[in-house]
Amino acid sequence: MKVESHEHRIGIMENLLRDAKQVLTLEEAALFMGISKSSLYKMTHKHELPFFRPNGKIIYFEKSELLNWMRQNRSMSEAETKAAATKHMSELCK
Known part of the structure; x- marks a missing residue:
């Protein structure tokens, strides 16, 4: 097999393990969230999202908690907004 093929397969396996x-870790969490490590450090300093520091130095994040945090303050789609407005108007007319 070619080296490129092995590298590609290793990359796929690394992605599967990461998923x-x-x-x-902080670096993995930053990649997962699509933000810089600096931004993530600032967010932990301000306690804007949950994290763990078991040894007092290295910061860890639980993936499910990051997903929950990222899903906060969801914006409704235009269709959802129209449906909510229609429902509200029909309730007012009762």
Whole structure:
């Protein structure tokens, strides 16, 4: 097999392992969230999202908690907004 093929397969395996991982380091969490490590450090300093620091130094994040945090303050689609407005108007007319 070619080296490129092996590298590609290794990359796929690394992605699968990363997807299965439930506890993330700061670097992994930043990649997962699509933000810089600096931004994530600032957010932990302000206690804007949940994190763990079991040894007092290294910061860890639980993937499910990051997903829950990222899903906060959801914006409704235009169709959802129209449906909510229609429902509200029909309730007012009763």
